[in-house]
Amino acid sequence: MKKLLILIFFFFHIAIPLLAQEKAVDTLAPKTLTEVIVIGKKTQLSQKQAKPLTTVDDYLQQSGKVDMVKRGGYAWEPLLNSMATERTLVTIDGMRVFGACTDKMDPITSYVEVSNLSEATIESGQQGSCHGATIGGAIDLKRNRSGFSDSGWEATLNSGYETNSNQKILGTAINYTASKFYIDTDFMFRDAGNYDAGNHEEVLFSQFRKFNISGTSGFSFKENKLIEASVIYDKATDVGYPALPMDVSLAEALITSLKYEYAPKLPLLEKWETKIYYNTVTHKMDDTKRPFVPVHMDMPGWSDTYGFYSKVNGVYNAHHFTADLNSFYNRSIASMTMYPSDPSENLMFMYTWPDVRTLYNALFLEDNYVLNCHSSFKFTASIANHFNKVSNELGLESLQIFYPDMKDSKNRILKSFSAAYLVDKSYFSYSLGLAYGDRAPSVSEGYGFYLFNSFDRYDYIGNPELKNESSLEGNASIGFATEKFSAKLMSSYFHISNYIVGKPDDSLIPMTIGASGVKIYTALDYATIFNTDFSLEYQLMSNLKWTGKLVYSYGKDNHQDNLPFISPLRYASSVQYHINKFTSEIGVQGNAVQSQYNPFYGEDRTPSYAILNASAGYSFVLDKSKLGLKAGVENILDTYYSTFSDWNNIPRKGRNFFMNLSFGF
Amino acid sequence: MKFQIKNIIAIICIALTFGSCSSDDTAPTVNELEGLTKFKEITNTNHTIELYSHQPVQQGYNEISLKIKDNASGKYIQNAAISWLPLMHMKMITHSCPKSAIETAGTSGTVYKGTIVFQMAQNATEYWDLKIDYSINGTAYTATSIIDVPASAKQRVTSFTGTDNVKYILAYAEPHHPKVALNEMTVGLYKMESMMDFSVVDNFKIKIDPRMPSMGNHGSPNNVDLTQAAADKLYHGKMSLTMTGYWKINLQLLNANNEVLKGEAITESVPASSIYFELEF
Numbered sequence: 001m002k003k004l005l006i007l008i009f010f011f012f013h014i015a016i017p018l019l020a021q022e023k024a025v026d027t028l029a030p031k032t033l034t035e036v037i038v039i040g041k042k043t044q045l046s047q048k049q050a051k052p053l054t055t056v057d058d059y060l061q062q063s064g065k066v067d068m069v070k071r072g073g074y075a076w077e078p079l080l081n082s083m084a085t086e087r088t089l090v091t092i093d094g095m096r097v098f099g100a101c102t103d104k105m106d107p108i109t110s111y112v113e114v115s116n117l118s119e120a121t122i123e124s125g126q127q128g129s130c131h132g133a134t135i136g137g138a139i140d141l142k143r144n145r146s147g148f149s150d151s152g153w154e155a156t157l158n159s160g161y162e163t164n165s166n167q168k169i170l171g172t173a174i175n176y177t178a179s180k181f182y183i184d185t186d187f188m189f190r191d192a193g194n195y196d197a198g199n200h201e202e203v204l205f206s207q208f209r210k211f212n213i214s215g216t217s218g219f220s221f222k223e224n225k226l227i228e229a230s231v232i233y234d235k236a237t238d239v240g241y242p243a244l245p246m247d248v249s250l251a252e253a254l255i256t257s258l259k260y261e262y263a264p265k266l267p268l269l270e271k272w273e274t275k276i277y278y279n280t281v282t283h284k285m286d287d288t289k290r291p292f293v294p295v296h297m298d299m300p301g302w303s304d305t306y307g308f309y310s311k312v313n314g315v316y317n318a319h320h321f322t323a324d325l326n327s328f329y330n331r332s333i334a335s336m337t338m339y340p341s342d343p344s345e346n347l348m349f350m351y352t353w354p355d356v357r358t359l360y361n362a363l364f365l366e367d368n369y370v371l372n373c374h375s376s377f378k379f380t381a382s383i384a385n386h387f388n389k390v391s392n393e394l395g396l397e398s399l400q401i402f403y404p405d406m407k408d409s410k411n412r413i414l415k416s417f418s419a420a421y422l423v424d425k426s427y428f429s430y431s432l433g434l435a436y437g438d439r440a441p442s443v444s445e446g447y448g449f450y451l452f453n454s455f456d457r458y459d460y461i462g463n464p465e466l467k468n469e470s471s472l473e474g475n476a477s478i479g480f481a482t483e484k485f486s487a488k489l490m491s492s493y494f495h496i497s498n499y500i501v502g503k504p505d506d507s508l509i510p511m512t513i514g515a516s517g518v519k520i521y522t523a524l525d526y527a528t529i530f531n532t533d534f535s536l537e538y539q540l541m542s543n544l545k546w547t548g549k550l551v552y553s554y555g556k557d558n559h560q561d562n563l564p565f566i567s568p569l570r571y572a573s574s575v576q577y578h579i580n581k582f583t584s585e586i587g588v589q590g591n592a593v594q595s596q597y598n599p600f601y602g603e604d605r606t607p608s609y610a611i612l613n614a615s616a617g618y619s620f621v622l623d624k625s626k627l628g629l630k631a632g633v634e635n636i637l638d639t640y641y642s643t644f645s646d647w648n649n650i651p652r653k654g655r656n657f658f659m660n661l662s663f664g665f
Numbered sequence: 666m667k668f669q670i671k672n673i674i675a676i677i678c679i680a681l682t683f684g685s686c687s688s689d690d691t692a693p694t695v696n697e698l699e700g701l702t703k704f705k706e707i708t709n710t711n712h713t714i715e716l717y718s719h720q721p722v723q724q725g726y727n728e729i730s731l732k733i734k735d736n737a738s739g740k741y742i743q744n745a746a747i748s749w750l751p752l753m754h755m756k757m758i759t760h761s762c763p764k765s766a767i768e769t770a771g772t773s774g775t776v777y778k779g780t781i782v783f784q785m786a787q788n789a790t791e792y793w794d795l796k797i798d799y800s801i802n803g804t805a806y807t808a809t810s811i812i813d814v815p816a817s818a819k820q821r822v823t824s825f826t827g828t829d830n831v832k833y834i835l836a837y838a839e840p841h842h843p844k845v846a847l848n849e850m851t852v853g854l855y856k857m858e859s860m861m862d863f864s865v866v867d868n869f870k871i872k873i874d875p876r877m878p879s880m881g882n883h884g885s886p887n888n889v890d891l892t893q894a895a896a897d898k899l900y901h902g903k904m905s906l907t908m909t910g911y912w913k914i915n916l917q918l919l920n921a922n923n924e925v926l927k928g929e930a931i932t933e934s935v936p937a938s939s940i941y942f943e944l945e946f
Contacts, residue, residue: 295880340879340910346945348880348910350845397846401887401905404847450907511907513881 035063035122039114040144045158045662047628050585050615053160053169053660056109056117060139063122064490064533064551067567071647072241073165073195074208075110075251079645081124081492081531082553082566083136086442086500087469090139091131093230094275094309095257096328096360100283100301101248102352102444102451105241109141111234111253111281113212115158115171115186118144124492125473126418126435129382130324130364131309133414133439135471135496143230145216146175146182156664158188164656165195165206183217194240197651198640205240205247205289224263231256243647244454246299249286255279274310294513295341301334301353320368330358332443333392336450352451354395356443359387362414375423378433384414386440388464390447398449399464402520406464410446414438414468420475429479438468445500445521450511453502455647456519456602459510460502463521467498484539491532499527499557527563530554540575548573554596564601565645568594568608584616585632594644606649609641625665633657697771701730707797707810712736714797714808719841724786724814725821726836726853730770730778733799741775747799751781751812755791763834763855763863782836782853782863784824786816819943824857827918827926832857833866835916837942838899843906844946850904852891854918865898872917873904874931874938879911882936906944914942 038046039059045052049059057076060066068076069084080088090108091097099106121140128138146154153176160169171188189211194202211234218228232255239248257277264272285299307328314321334353340346362384369377389409390396396408418435441463444451448462475492502519510518533551540546549572555563574587590610597603615632638655646652701717708714717730733742747767753760763782770778787793796809822836839851850873854866871891877883891902906912915938917928928938 336908338880338908338910342879345879345911346909348877348908350908394845397844398907401847401885401907404887508886509882509884511880511883513883 034127035065035124037062037120037122039117039119045114047583047617047619047630047662050587050613050617050630050632051634051658051660052628052630052662053114053158053171056112056114056120056141059114060109060120060122064535064549065122065124065137065531066139067565067645069104069565069645069647070643070650070652071105071243072208072239072650073192073203073206073653074210074236074239075106077104077107078109078139079136079565080122080139081136081494082529082555082563084565086445087135087439088137088139089128089132089134090141092141092232092255093143093257094131094140094311094326095255095277095279096132096305096307096330097253097255097279097281098303098305098330098332098443100281100303100332100334101251101285102299102301102334102448103244103246103285103453105239105244105248105285106251106281106283109139110236110251111212111255112141112232113171113186113188113214113234115173115188116141116143116212116214116232118142124490125433125471125475125494126380126416126437127420127433129380129416129418129437130322130366131326132328132360132362133382133384133386133416133437135437135439135469135494143214143216144184144186145218145228146177146184148179148182148218148220149177150179151177154664156662158660158662160658160660162192162656162658164653165192167192169660180220181218183215185213185215187211187213195656196654198635198638198654200638200654201640201651203242203651205242208236208239210234210236210239210251224265226259226261228259228261229257230259243650245290245293245452246285246287246297247289248284249288250282250284252283253279253281268316269312269314271313272311273313274308276308278304278306280304296339298337298339299334299352301332303330303332305330318370320370322364322366324364324366325362326364327359327361329360331391332356332358350449351392351395351398352449353443354390354399354447354449355392356447357389357391358443359385359389361385364416374425375421378418378420378422380416380418382414382416384416386412386414388412388440388446390464395447395449399447399462402461403464410464412438412440412468414440418473427480427482429477429481431475431477433473433475435473435475436470437473438470440468441466441500441521448521450518452512452515453519453602456502456600457514457516458502458504458519459512459515459517461508461518461520466500466521466523469496469498469500469523471496486537487535489532489534491530494529495526496529497526498523499525501557525558527555527557529563529566543578545576546574547576561600562596562598562603564598564603566596567644568592568596568606574613581619581621582616583618584614586612586614588612591643597644602648603644604649606642606644606646609639609643611639611641612636625663627664628660628662630660631658697773697776698730705810705812707795707808708736709806709808710736711806712742712808716795716812722783722812722814723821724783724817726780726782726838728778728780728838730776731767731797732775732777733801741773742801743774744769745777745799745801747777747797749779749781749798750796751783751793752796753783753785753791753793758860760860761863763836763853763865780838780853782822782834782855783814784822784834784836787814819945821942823916823940823942825927825940827920828924829920829926831926833918833927834863835871835918835940835942837914840904842946843904843912843944845906845908847887847903847905850891850902852900852902854893854900867893867898868921869893869900869926870919870923871900871902872919872928873902874915874917875904875906875912875944876915876931876937877908877910877912878936882931883907884931909946912944913937914944916940916942 067079124137156173158171173186214232216230236251259275281303309326311324333355338348364382366380416437420433422431477490479488503522508518536548555566569592572589594606617630620627634656705716765780767779824834834855836853885905889903891900
């Protein structure tokens with residue numbers, strides 16, 4: 001702790017002389033490597049999207065860096081640069097939220113709705129270290145906010161229907177804006193039954209029902225000062241997970257924040273933003289509807305997070321700098337109660353997450369140095385203190401069965417540095433970057449107790465003595481763009497030391513009935529991951545555009561064995577045609593055969609697939625009202641398929657007709 | 666352990682520092698019967714013998730404390746020399762059971778303590794009685810009474826004949842309150858010399874394999890086999906329990922040459938050993 005304080009002082013001493021200087025007239029904006037996926041603007045969801053009312057997951061999948069692990073029809077887990085939740089960072093407007101499910105059935109993206117969000121920014125590797133420690137990168141889901149204007153009331157009604165799964169979607173967005181005040185509210189409800197895979201094969205337990213309600217309100221009490229409060233309440237009930245042995249009876253989140261924004265009339269500082277936040281997540285698994293259950297279990301989990309950040313943006317000569325001080329305090333607790341078939345026996349109880357408290361404090365600094373009108377340097381550095389404590393006596397003593405000398409707390413220092421050089425000339429653009437970053441083990445990796453993974457069918461035991469995982473990363477991109485044609489190739493390479501995986505321990509007896517064994521989290525010397533995506537866009541005619549995407553990934557450990565969830569070659573290609581208010585799109589997407597798989601992680605060879613989608617839309621404008629209609633067919637040929645990231649090879653949706661309607665007035 | 670020693674030293678240091686400023690400190694009175702419940706009084710013309718135990722006396726290993734009250738003065742007797750003899754009165758025969766000597770416990774010198782292992786429970790026609798012989802200042806006294814020894818809900822004691830044709834008794838002593846943790850475990854091992862005479866067996870080894878039959882025979886890791894401690898002659902080891910519920914502690918008894926005298930290792934086809942204890946918490 002002392003060391004950290006010294007470092008913080010050290011950083012401030014560097015920063016202070018900078019702040020005392022005068023502001024430069026330089027107006028060149030720095031280039032960034034951030035990928036932005038637009039979801040909505042004010043009340044209206046993106047009408048450029050083939051299916052505007054689709055899930056957040058579907059929007060994110062547009063990125064060449066994102067894949068989704070699918071355990072059913074709902075709540076997919078994002079993979080960023082082929083890395084799952086533990087190695088990535090998903091934030092909502094910079095807020096840390098942690099899922100409460102030990103089986104990763106509730107990624108953060110499942111607690112927001114498309115109507116809440118304006119965009120998602122995807123940052124690869126250490127570019128995403130602003131809001132916390134990460135290896136693979138960060139996704140920040142940015143909330144919708146109207147801002148100040150005099151447009152008064154605005155309302156949108158969203159409605160959708162999908163034939164496959166019989167999904168009904170209903171939503172509203174009502175906003176009011178004035179010059180010094182705004183309030184945005186939105187509501188969305190989804191109800192879906194089981195979906196059918198190709199060939200009309202019903203996928204049992206793939207139903208879900210959820211609603212999401214949110215509000216954001218801002219008040220400007222001086223021309224350069226703003227206070228904003230925001231709340232999201234999301235509740236999903238009766239969510240089926242066909243790939244897992246259990247479903248979910250409740251996944252509930254309350255996400256709140258209060259933000260103060262100040263644009264000082266100072267020469268150096270442009271913006272100072274401070275936010276405090278609180279969120280609480282409750283997750284309850286449910287096996288009561290499954291036909292064959294050896295032992296009925298209750299598996300509830302809770303995660304509460306308190307946090308804040310304070311972020312300053314400024315400009316000094318050609319330096320665009322950011323300093324961000326952020327903290328969070330999280331409490332993760334999960335338990336398992338098993339009901340013996342003989343009801344006279346006592347209930348069997350254990351803590352699967354032993355009330356783990358995490359206190360995280362970090363300082364992040366960024367300098368974007370604009371060399372000239374077409375090139376810039378970007379440097380980031382962060383240092384963080386990550387403190388874990390096991391607060392439950394029973395949980396601590398449970399883990400001490402495995403680690404007799406284990407202490408109840410552990411402190412870690414996490415570091416991150418990155419440097420990038422970006423050039424953006426009239427036709428060519430390119431970038432080169434190098435970075436280093438650490439992460440602490442997740443709650444499951446550090447403190448999980450008999451967590452069953454239904455993919456490799458092992459019970460997992462956490463390891464509090466794990467070292468930090470650290471990544472050395474190199475990235476490069478090259479782009480070429482003319483008015484009609486653009487092409488971009490982006491690659492990143494990660495060398496990850498102390499790569500955390502579960503290793504089987506044959507001496508241990510599994511807890512879950514039917515499990516193959518027990519794995520203890522341990523670290524491989526290193527693993528390497530390489531991702532590259534190539535995208536093309538060609539304006540064939542003024543109203544006809546072709547886009548194509550090709551993604552290749554590679555992941556090996558130090559024994560040259562394959563890492564899990566590495567995508568085979570995947571591609572997407574589509575043609576968009578628009579005339580006046582009419583838009584249409586036809587596209588194909590597919591994967592090559594997954595030949596780089598590893599049975600050690602429960603993977604098998606997944607055959608190649610390709611599906612065909614088509615959609616069309618029309619926008620009507622009547623007086624001040626606007627009606628957007630989109631309809632389409634997904635998987636037109638009703639192909640039966642599953643992808644490399646479908647948990648236990650559950651098949652994906654077969655042919656699906658959808659219609660989305662959005663009426664704004 | 667280190668931690669405890671450190672703490673003790675710290676407490677002593679604190680006690681010395683603070684204790685030195687006042688001279689008339691009195692030693693705090695410790696309730697020597699803390700946590701114990703009186704379950705029986707045996708009276709003869711001179712004395713009343715009060716019997717205490719931590720848990721209700723039942724089939725299995727029982728720690729019993731006793732005090733002798735002078736009926737005339739109401740005072741508790743110090744420095745008595747005590748021995749006891751539990752007897753099972755069966756239809757055809759009478760036999761005793763393993764028992765320890767009785768020693769003074771605590772500082773007042775009025776509380777005496779020992780253990781008795783009732784290897785069987787009473788029933789409608791068969792019962793246990795306890796004879797206590799004691800002498801105070803050279804005068805011998807005796808008192809006898811029937812005591813209740815109900816069957817235990819879960820198996821806490823097992824008697825069997827080993828492959829060496831010796832009759833053994835294994836009795837679960839501790840932990841009294843098992844936890845989801847690595848528990849310190851204590852077991853008593855005795856052999857039957859005759860109907861009246863039982864002795865502690867030395868230098869054997871007891872292997873344990875805790876299992877949960879209700880959870881597909883889930884087993885726990887890092888158990889430590891029980892070996893004999895020089896101090897109390899009991900067998901000590903470590904038993905890990907990964908969750909609450911019903912546990913079967915499968916046992917194997919090994920002699921000093923590491924030969925298995927009784928009990929089986931647990932495998933797919935052998936879900937339980939022929940000798941075991943049961944726990945439920």
